[in-house]
Amino acid sequence: MRHILKLAGALALAAGLAAPAAAQEKLKIGFIYVGPVGDHGWSYQHDQGRKAIEAAFPGKVETTYVESVPEADSDRSIEQLARTGHKLIFTTSFGFMEPTLKVAAKYPNVMFEHATGYKRAKNVATYSGRFHEGRYVQGVIAGKMTKSNIIGYVGAYPIPEVVAGINAFMLGAQSVNPNVKVKIVWANTWFDPGKEGDAAKALLAQGADIITQHTDSPAPLQQAEAAGKFAFGQASDMIRFAPKGQLTAIIDDWAPYYVERTRAMLEGKWQSHDVWDGLAKGKVKMAPYTNMPDDVKKLALETEEAIKTGKLDPFKCPVLDQDGKQVECKGKGALSDPQILSMNFYVKGIDDKLPK
Amino acid sequence: MGMTEAVLLTVIAAAVPLLLAALGEVVVERAGVLNLGIEGMMAVGASCGFAAATLSGSTTVGIVAAVAAGVALSAVFALLTLGFAANQVASGLALTIMGLGLSGLIGAGFVGRTREAVGRLDVPGLTDLPAVGPLLFGHDPFVYGAAALTLGIAYFLKRSHPGLVLRSIGENHVSAHALGLPVLRVRVLAVLFGGACAGLAGAYLSLVYTPFWSPGMTAGRGWIALALVVFASWRPLRAAAGALVFGGATVLQLHAQAASLGLPSQALSALPYLATVVALVVMSIGRGRTSAVPGSLGVPFVPDR
Numbered sequence: 001m002r003h004i005l006k007l008a009g010a011l012a013l014a015a016g017l018a019a020p021a022a023a024q025e026k027l028k029i030g031f032i033y034v035g036p037v038g039d040h041g042w043s044y045q046h047d048q049g050r051k052a053i054e055a056a057f058p059g060k061v062e063t064t065y066v067e068s069v070p071e072a073d074s075d076r077s078i079e080q081l082a083r084t085g086h087k088l089i090f091t092t093s094f095g096f097m098e099p100t101l102k103v104a105a106k107y108p109n110v111m112f113e114h115a116t117g118y119k120r121a122k123n124v125a126t127y128s129g130r131f132h133e134g135r136y137v138q139g140v141i142a143g144k145m146t147k148s149n150i151i152g153y154v155g156a157y158p159i160p161e162v163v164a165g166i167n168a169f170m171l172g173a174q175s176v177n178p179n180v181k182v183k184i185v186w187a188n189t190w191f192d193p194g195k196e197g198d199a200a201k202a203l204l205a206q207g208a209d210i211i212t213q214h215t216d217s218p219a220p221l222q223q224a225e226a227a228g229k230f231a232f233g234q235a236s237d238m239i240r241f242a243p244k245g246q247l248t249a250i251i252d253d254w255a256p257y258y259v260e261r262t263r264a265m266l267e268g269k270w271q272s273h274d275v276w277d278g279l280a281k282g283k284v285k286m287a288p289y290t291n292m293p294d295d296v297k298k299l300a301l302e303t304e305e306a307i308k309t310g311k312l313d314p315f316k317c318p319v320l321d322q323d324g325k326q327v328e329c330k331g332k333g334a335l336s337d338p339q340i341l342s343m344n345f346y347v348k349g350i351d352d353k354l355p356k
Numbered sequence: 357m358g359m360t361e362a363v364l365l366t367v368i369a370a371a372v373p374l375l376l377a378a379l380g381e382v383v384v385e386r387a388g389v390l391n392l393g394i395e396g397m398m399a400v401g402a403s404c405g406f407a408a409a410t411l412s413g414s415t416t417v418g419i420v421a422a423v424a425a426g427v428a429l430s431a432v433f434a435l436l437t438l439g440f441a442a443n444q445v446a447s448g449l450a451l452t453i454m455g456l457g458l459s460g461l462i463g464a465g466f467v468g469r470t471r472e473a474v475g476r477l478d479v480p481g482l483t484d485l486p487a488v489g490p491l492l493f494g495h496d497p498f499v500y501g502a503a504a505l506t507l508g509i510a511y512f513l514k515r516s517h518p519g520l521v522l523r524s525i526g527e528n529h530v531s532a533h534a535l536g537l538p539v540l541r542v543r544v545l546a547v548l549f550g551g552a553c554a555g556l557a558g559a560y561l562s563l564v565y566t567p568f569w570s571p572g573m574t575a576g577r578g579w580i581a582l583a584l585v586v587f588a589s590w591r592p593l594r595a596a597a598g599a600l601v602f603g604g605a606t607v608l609q610l611h612a613q614a615a616s617l618g619l620p621s622q623a624l625s626a627l628p629y630l631a632t633v634v635a636l637v638v639m640s641i642g643r644g645r646t647s648a649v650p651g652s653l654g655v656p657f658v659p660d661r
Contacts, residue, residue, distance in 0.1 A: 038467035038571045186621040193573050194370065353618060
């Protein structure tokens with residue numbers, strides 16, 4: 001390459017012309033993360049996707065990331081990337097929605113990808129994962145594995161995504177164990193290892209023998225392991241934090257999507273869209289099923305397969321709410337996507353009040 | 357182990373990091389210096405402690421490294437605010453930002469590594485006592501350390517001569533200087549001690565409480581410790597009581613949720629801060645004769661030549 005450049009330069013000099021850049025300019029791609037890349041969870045997985053882009057297009061792309069960006073003050077970071085020549089920018093948290101749209105309006109030639117949002121523009125696409133599918137599989141495992149019939153659930157905030165996760169988990173558990181109870185503790189934080197761990201301890205003290213979490217650190221899993229109980233990993237495979245306690249984990253695999261969108265960009269075929277993929281497309285994956293008897297493992301694999309092939313929908317109708325009232329079925333034989341994305345009720349059998 | 361014991365043990369564990377950091381800050385502020393950098397020093401203590409413990413395989417080495425890291429960072433603060441008489445609030449905030457960044461850098465290679473939690477230090481014979489045994493004698497070494505430190509600092513400030521010197525410097529550094537007391541030297545030592553305590557609190561987080569390193573794992577505990585100092589009206593024993601109240605408020609609301617008591621979790625999460633506001637109001641109402649705030653708190657001291 002260097003020789004070609006030299007040659008080109010020599011030719012240009014010989015012709016008495018200023019040489020234009022001989023090599024094609026690299027595509028610059030930017031990422032905005034809400035947490036540190038070392039959170040073992042959400043932001044870590046997005047960063048794995050960024051690395052996959054670098055690996056897939058060596059020499060053709062250049063990636064930049066900004067981590068721990070506060071949602072309320074993210075305009076500056078996003079605009080900074082747009083201004084410094086990044087042509088494709090991924091903003092990877094729900095709270096980046098409005099700032100992304102604001103910056104996108106100012107930079108029509110820069111393409112934006114916003115994770116978990118619902119507002120789009122000509123140069124703003126949205127994408128997310130159907131994580132509740134993985135939670136249904138976890139529910140099936142938990143329903144089979146529990147001896148006390150009490151499962152502890154550590155939630156971050158009572159927002160639709162988390163509530164839908166709890167419901168899917170409960171429906172999965174009920175499908176194999178009608179007596180199962182779930183106890184929910186809200187940590188009111190996405191990331192505070194100490195507090196998440198304390199929440200798990202509180203649930204264990206209440207007799208829970210399986211812990212599941214919708215917060216980002218491995219602390220709840222670690223507490224379950226220390227107490228000799230079982231738990232599920234969150235966002236990435238956390239088996240090293242609980243070699244004897246992790247049953248499986250939901251893995252957010254953004255890499256194929258990020259590579260696909262980068263390719264579209266390089267080929268000039270990028271268009272705004274909304275993608276919400278799950279187990280079937282591999283955006284949501286299950287970590288190896290460990291620490292469980294073979295029959296439970298088999299059932300888990302079958303459940304995963306049934307969701308993949310579309311034979312099973314976690315929210316297949318009829319879905320009953322806490323009072324036993326049937327929820328209106330707006331999808332085809334199951335709740336529709338908008339219904340899941342705005343879920344604000346518990347399903348029948350959850351013996352708790354949803355904080356509003 | 358009964359339910360009450362389980363709850364009390366978690367409360368104590370949650371209180372320890374707050375107490376350790378707050379005790380250091382009590383000494384710093386009693387000497388008249390306001391160091392808002394606790395959060396940063398704690399984070400560096402947590403990452404250095406975990407890194408050193410992982411590399412050496414020894415928890416003791418980890419603790420020493422965490423304390424040393426806290427001291428080193430506070431030395432920067434001492435140089436700025438005492439050496440160059442820079443603004444203490446600005447320097448403290450800068451220290452927090454620097455500490456959080458530095459801790460991420462130091463810990464980068466240790467993300468995702470795990471190690472065994474520091475175990476309980478049982479006292480033969482006493483731990484097995486019914487009911488009170490596990491509660492009083494079934495803890496990790498940090499708990500005993502924090503208790504000893506509380507009593508030690510209380511004695512130092514209230515009864516010892518050096519403690520009196522430190523307090524008089526914090527109350528009025530001009531008079532203290534006129535009396536020939538070494539204002540800056542005492543303040544430097546106090547700031548370094550505060551750094552050591554914050555580093556120790558950080559080590560507790562990454563070695564005992566949740567034995568792994570992750571950036572941002574202090575999650576605002578440094579700020580709660582600062583609130584705790586005010587809540588305790590700059591007294592070590594009250595700081596211990598306050599740490600139990602603050603830690604208890606956090607932990608009890610989690611237990612209340614797990615027991616489905618139906619209390620609003622968002623409101624309960626704000627309890628430590630509400631308690632501080634209430635304490636401030638009560639203090640300002642009951643402030644008849646003297647103020648609890650050290651007179652020279654936050655004021656730079658430049659000796660006249």
